[in-house]
Amino acid sequence: MKKTVALLLIIGVFTFAFKATELLPFTVPANFPKPVYDFSKNPLTGEKIQLGRALFYDPILSRDNTISCASCHGQYSGFTHIDHALSHGIDNKTGTRNAPALMNxxxxxxFMWDGAVHHLDMQALAPMSNPDEMGETIAHVVQKLQQSNIYPALFYKAFGDSLVTGEHTLKAISQFMLTLVSADAKYDSVMRRQAHFTTQEENGYRLFQQNCGSCHKEPLFTNNQFENNGMPIDTTLNDFGRMKVTNDSANALQFKVPTLRNIEFSYPYMHDGRFKRLSEVLKHYTSGIRPSKTLSKQLQKPIVLSSNEKVDLIAFLLTLSDKNFLYNLDYSYPKNILHY
Structure with a gap:
């Protein structure tokens, strides 16, 4: 395929551009650790990424062709949703959790709030098969894709075979999601010594390191662990988090620590979307924590912040907003592909 497709992710020295027929190197942002994903088992190519992008935005993945991945993971909100606390699915059903933001x-x-999925290539199966989300089977998705007007050709370009398979479908979606790298916020510019925090942001950064940094570890702003953050359980949802997966009471009320990147845009907050504002989140951590046997060790000691310190802390959190990520056209709806 001679047509050149360019995908530019500008993150300091983090830039990659590619011809669609070439394997893509995944360049790690300068201030990031080594990725854990094994790219050797699913090498990035332009065609596979574009196929995955089309699949991500196509409601064909749902039983009634009304819900896409993007329905709950909108780009402008950091690939989550902001119009309701809990995810919405087919037949106007409501899920039990807030959609996690997708980046890095x-x-x-x-993956998932309870860590039920352990590999990105398998992640899409969870919402796809959930009766309250997409309510579909991978076998029927494959059948629909094979019968469509556009996908056999896209699969041929991506995999050299117009036969649609479940493995290729999931790997293509994974490829697109792998490109969702956010590392060009003001925070990153400061770390690269290309910018400076204001006095207020600097003070907020210090407060963050003292009170939040152990769970929201820089530079990804998550430790990828599961913690009980002391929120009282919602008696309607009765969601005990990680324990649902492990059946171990030691994991009761533990949820995966979310990234704080683009937190300005990814409200509502917490696994059940109960807080709409960052000020409510800080109020919880300073005066709303409920003691329990599984409460995070990091929260055993009370967090004390003055009103001015809360304002400074929020000022720092706003430096994690990455407009280049939120408005990158390479991540948007592929109208040049989904034209039916």
């Missing part, structure tokens, strides 16, 4: 997935070792 190559550095994650588990």
């Amino acid at each position: 997935l190559a550095w994650q070792t588990s």
Whole structure:
């Protein structure tokens, strides 16, 4: 295929451009650790990424062709949703959790709020098969894709075979999600010594390091662990988090620590979307924590912040907003592909 497709992710020295027929190197942002995803088992190519991008935005993945991945993971909100607390699915059903933000997935070792999925290539199966989300089977998805007007050709370009398979479908979606790298916020510019925090942001950064940094570890702003952050359980949802997966009471009320990158845009907050504002989140951590046997060790000691310190802390959190990520056209709806 002679047509050149360019995908530019400008993150300091982090830039890659590619011809669609070439394997893509995954260049790690200068201030990031080594990714944990094994690219040797699913090498990035332009065609596979574009196929995955089309699949991500196509409601064909759902039983009634009404819900796409992007329905709950909108780009402008950091690939989550902001119009409701809990995810919405087919038949106007409501899920039990807030949709996690999608970014920097190559550095994650588990997925979902409870860590039920351990590999990115398998992640899409969870919402696809959930009766309250997409309510579909991978076998029927494959059948629909094979019968469509556009996908056999896209699979041929991506995999050299117009036969659609479940493995190739999931790997293509994974490839697109791997490109969702956010590392060009003001914070990153400061770390690269290309910019400076204001006095207020600097003070907020100091407060963050003292009170939040152990769980929201820089530079990904998550430790990829599961913690009980002291929120009282929602008696309607009765969601005990990680314990649902492990059946171990030691994991009761533990949820995966979310990234704080683009937190300005990814409200509502917490696994059940109960807080709409960052000020509510800080109020919880300073005066709303409920003691329990599984409460995070990091929260055993009370967090004390003055009103001005809370304002400074929020000022720092706003430096984690990455407009280049949120408005990158390479991540947007592929209208040149999904034209039916």
